[in-house]
Each structure stands twice: as C-alpha cells, then as structure tokens.
Amino acid sequence: MTLTCASLIEKYTDIWRDATVHPFLQQCQAGTIQLSQFNTWLVQDYLFAVECARMLARLVGVAPSDHLDILLSGLVSIKDELQWFQRNAATRNLDLNTQPQPTCREYCHLMASAGQQPYAVQAVAIWAIEAAYNQAWRKHSPMPEPYTEFGDRWGNSNFSAYVDELARQADAAIAVADKTQHQAAEAFFLDIARLERDFWQMAYQG
Ligand SMILES: Cc1ncc(CO)c(N)n1
Structure with missing residues (x-):
C-alpha cells in the first residue's frame, strides 16, 4: 500500500481516535x-x-520552493498564536515561565529530533501534529464559553484547509522517498499520536 497521510489514519484508527478524543475535550x-x-x-x-x-x-529551511507558501503561512499563524497564548495567560494570571511536564518535554524533544530527518519525514510529522489538533477540536465542537475561541482556533475552516495542504505536500514528498523514510515517517506518526493522547492527560497532573 502506498504511504499517505490518509493511509496512516486508516491503518491506525484506534490510536488516532485516542489522540483526538479525550475526557479533557469532552469536559471542556x-x-x-x-x-x-x-x-x-x-x-x-x-x-x-x-x-x-x-x-x-526548520521545515522552511529544507522544503522545496513550491512548498514554502503553505509553511510560511503556518509560521505567520503561529506568530499570532504565541501572542494569543500570552494574552490569554495574562488575563488568567498564569505564569508561562513554567517547567514543561515530562510529556510536554518528550514532545518538544521529538519535534527537535525531526530536524535530523529528511524533508519528507518532517513534512509527515508537521502534518500529523496539526491534523491531530484540528480533528480533536472539530470532533468536540462547538465549545461553550469560555472555550469557544479555543475550539475555533484549531477547528476553523481555514485551519482545516491548511492541514489539507500540509497533507498534500507531505504526500508528494513521501511518494518519492525511500523505504527508510517511509518507516521513519510511520514511527513519527505513532509517537505523535501517543504524545497527543498523553498531552490531554497532563491537564490532570498540574
Ligand atoms: C499538543 C499540541 N498539538 C498540536 C498543536 C497544534 O499546533 C498544539 N497547539 N498542541
């Protein structure tokens, strides 16, 4: 079977469900x-x-030039997202200068390690990361106040379209990659799905 983003979700239905359906989201x-x-x-x-x-x-540094537009739009969104987190934290009196919990730390290490992989593997990994949040929040929408803006941020149709474009680019890159890269992409997908599930659970270990 050809490896594509859609085929990974199909092959690992249960693991993907656990990454995107969680009591944290249900309780929100x-x-x-x-x-x-x-x-x-x-x-x-x-x-x-x-x-x-x-x-x-880092992806911008290694992507083919016809993939840059989507990745740069992602960077612009994340610039806005970081400021939005900072405003939200200030309103809630939260200190962002906090230690990461073990799951967050492991996830951050995984993202850093992706930088040693060829572009195709990195492309699948960033798609999986963004797709997990897009699907998780969409599956639990609409969110009531004060969580509406959180659900909208990752569940809105622009973000869904961005995730579709990331999948298209990842599919194109992985289609011409070798077996080692296919195996690495699949391993990243599985690590990301597990860490997404555990990330929701961290809320209960504050
Ligand atoms: C844990 C996690 N996964 C994915 C995203 C989407 O960027 C996020 N903000 N957080």
Missing part, C-alpha cells in the same frame, strides 16, 4: 472541566507551541 465541551486543569493544559500548550514554531522554521 460539557463545561465541567476544572479551571486549574484547563489552565495547566494552556500553559503546557504554550510551551509546546514555542517549539512547534521552531520546527516549522
């Missing part, structure tokens, strides 16, 4: 999440987003 949607749990997730996700920006920037 039900309005029953505790403030401290939500805030714990928010701070950890800011720390994640900083490293994700660096990963995207």
